[in-house]
Amino acid sequence: NKRQPYWRIKNMITLLSDTTTWNGSSWNYPNFTAGAMDYTLTGETQNVRQLLLQKSNGEFYLLLWQEVSSYDYSTHTDISNPNAVVSLNINTPIERVETFLLDSTTAKASYSNHRSITLNVPDEVMVVRLVPRSLSFPWSQSDIGSVALSGSSEQSGNLFTIKASGQDMFSTADQFRYVYQKLHGDGYIIARIEAMEHTSGSARAGLMMRQSTNSGSEHVSIFARPGGERAFHWRAVANTNAQTLSTQPISGPYWLKLARTGDTFKGYYSTDGSNWTLAGTQIIPMNWEIFVGMAVTSATNSELNTAIIEQTYLSHQQVIVKPVDAIGNEGTSPLDTATFAIQRSGYIYSTLPVTYTLQGSADWNSDYTSTSWIANFPAGVDSLYVSIDPVNDAHIEADKTVVLKLQSGANYGIGNAWQAQATLYDDEKIGTFESASVPAEWNATGQPRSSVAIDIGKSDPAGGAQSLRWTYNDNDIDRWGNEIRCDFALPQDWQWANKLTFRFASPASVSGKTIYVNIRNNGIAPTSSGIAQFHLAPNAEFQDIVVDLSGYERDQITSLFFYLDGEQFPGNPSGGIDYHFNIDQVALFDHxxxxxxxxxxxxxxxxxxxxxxxxxxxxxxxxxxxxxxxxxxxxxxxxxxxxxxxxxxxxxxxxxxxxxxxxxxxxxxxxxxxxxxxxxxxxxxxxxxxxxxxxxxxxxxxxxxxxxxxxxxxxxxxxxxxxxxxxxxxxxxxxxxxxxxxxxxx
The missing domain is CATH 2.60.120.260 (Galactose-binding domain-like)
Structure with a gap:
């Protein structure tokens, strides 16, 4: 494209041109004392060339390019050169860095308060705009849109002197000077308009919340005009015409207020900073992170408008909590922790201690461990994480909850999401029987007619490849001596559970016979006939059995046992007859x-x-x-x-x-x-x-x-x-x- 060189030269002139004025016969060029920018380039710098320029407003422009061949004259083809990866290390305090390629005057990337930036330098000119810090952190400043005269800002405490040109904000792209910082979530800003020059009846100075620093960004603003008139201004959809709602002028000093709650934005004005009149409301979807600050335009690109604004208040921080991972599991390697995120919004550039409690059915130290009950936010950090580490114990217990609840503090408010819950899942079951040998607690000790073993030939389709085989030998003489048990090494608290569940399979030949289930609490069985009985299925498939535990003491369970009445089963006095039963997935049920x-x-x-x-x-x-x-x-x-x-x-x-x-x-x-x-x-x-x-x-x-x-x-x-x-x-x-x-x- 033969016009590409033209546009690249034109765009470079636009980016690098400084403020000049015409006195009727000649151009007046700015007179200023050049400053210094302390920086270094490291990395793939062997072919990289550089040129540093400075404008009268103090901003620096660093031009970078690779000095390499980009055209093969023998074949008349372009040479594709890889970008050189370099690090720009900045020692001078910098408010903002923007990078440009000459195909456009729109920044390719923007960085705030960075000291080191990685750049991909092409074999054509890259422009790096470096804005020295003239405002206290975290305030930043920038000209938004294609202003003819570069603006500037100075700060003395909470008093800001802002100079701006710009053709106003009525069209699809804005032109003004913006002094801003990030706002996370809900918040509001209050400022007093001290003074403003009358460069035009449409000149404006006021407050703005904005999705981005792009000229066509969504925004909501409340402005003052030179005649004392207020204007509530907004753009609901990016790159569309902005709209405005004006109010009648008032005399005397006036304050402006701009507030966000969710996607609802409201602008107010006041003559005393205490009693507020609503100027307008708009509902505009914006991200959780937006920009908030002061905006000034001269409404004429040939002049700079100077406005003096006292920023009197930026809303204090709001804190919420959310689950990042609401599930933790015992017995995993590596440890499967549950995690909460405590997030703050509003002004986040100060340190902030946030207190919280951990409650729920899980007990600290016995069920989980965690850090202290204070989240200490460093300046500029908006999220901290609280890990809940499950304790891998040997107890059969319920899945338990941990609830993090935020506590009120002097320097922050608490949002709607003031608590969050995580669940810690227990890994112990009474019996799954997937190991190579019978678990130590399962036995038939003292029961001459019964024995237990691991059965890999009878797999439970819902419970893995193995099950527990209970063999009962009926000699047609002994009615009892046929019990198998799970004897716990330590008493178990089953009060949390209302059901005992397991799967049971038996030979089809004993269909309709009865199996009894019982427990011993502190060594004592609540009933001699068992807490439950069930009849054997007419086939050899596994069946699900549910035993209701309600009504039985179960705070110190020492034994769970299964047994049968030998008189129900046909036997043989000569060696007996073996009956094989299979048990699997023995567990307690809560939900x-x-x-x-x-x-x-x-x-x-x-x-x-x-x-x-x-x-x-x-x-x-x-x-x-x-x-x-x-x-x-x-x-x-x-x-x-x-x-x-x-x-x-x-x-x-x-x-x-x-x-x-x-x-x-x-x-x-x-x-x-x-x-x-x-x-x-x-x-x-x-x-x-x-x-x-x-x-x-x-x-x-x-x-x-x-x-x-x-x-x-x-x-x-x-x-x-x-x-x-x-x-x-x-x-x-x-x-x-x-x-x-x-x-x-x-």
């Missing part, structure tokens, strides 16, 4: 996880006409890990049904071990308060009722809430279908979004 959406598996979920599902990773459930199920319902205002989402498991689920269905539910709008979410279950393909098994009334907020649906009277041994649905006519036309997490049976 069944149905879906936690951490594996992002949506294959088992189906939807109807007006509903869709996806995995949501941006709105964390404080008790449920990193993901949730996002259910979007598109109401058309006339259809009552066609809005169901359904869990269809690949095989029927047995939920008889639990009495309630629990889940966590949130809406993304508080405007849905009072509306209903219905649930239904199909057991073996048959729905419980046309009105479902229960419903949930939506609250007046967008937080997660725990929901419990009773299942006592609901058939649930072969669950083939769990559905969530709404009555479409209850909802206004439009898209409605719900979040579901942590579906479980208890």
């Amino acid at each position: 069944v996880d149905v879906a936690d959406f951490e594996d992002s598996d949506l294959a088992v979920w189906t939807t109807q006409t007006y509903s869709t599902v996806s995995i949501e990773t941006t709105q964390l459930d404080v008790a449920g890990g990193k993901n949730a199920l996002k259910w979007t319902f598109n109401a058309d205002g006339s259809s009552a049904w066609g809005n169901e989402i359904v869990l269809n498991p690949s095989t029927p689920l047995d939920w008889t071990c639990g009495k309630v269905l629990k889940f966590r539910f949130a809406t993304t709008s508080s405007l849905l308060a009072g509306k209903h979410i219905f649930l239904n279950i199909k057991n073996n393909g048959v729905g419980y009722s046309s009105s479902g098994v229960g419903s949930y009334v939506l609250p007046d907020d967008s937080l997660y809430h725990d929901v419990t649906i009773p299942l006592v009277d609901v058939p649930r041994d072969l669950v083939t279908h769990l559905s969530f649905y709404v009555y479409g006519l209850e909802f206004a036309a439009g898209s409605h979004t719900f979040l579901i997490d942590n579906i479980r049976i208890e």
